[in-house]
Amino acid sequence: MPFEISSTYVWLAMAVVLTIMEISTTTLICIWFVVGSLFAFAASFITDSIMAQLLVFIAVTGVCLAVTRPLAKKHLVPKTVPTNADMLIGKTCVVTEDILPGAKGRVAADGLSWLAQSDAPLKKGDQAQILAITGVTLTVSPITVTNS
16 A cells, blocks of 8 residues: 555645745745645645645635735835945046956046946046946046037
């Protein structure tokens, strides 16, 4: 006689394991599956049909995911906090080390020296406009001076 495990125990074990996994993470990853497995656990007392229990699990998990995921995502996604460095975007800087496309050089902006990159070559002493900041590197573009 082969050893048989009741689906009731499988759903309960699944709920416990998923709960432990959820507790060990800082984001909501398994909570919807925990709820689904608890409903499937309850369904196992009503029916012996594995297919019916599986459908309950999938349906409840899907509904929980569809209803709560947008709310959870709204509250859990960190918002980007602008820094003082963001105020440099749009300002003018002076190239202090030549910048070649694909290579980094240095610029002076607001009295500080920054790593900089550009799609166009810039020579020491050229003026450039700051387009973006990625980490500690400024993305700059040359300022074209027109004579009137």
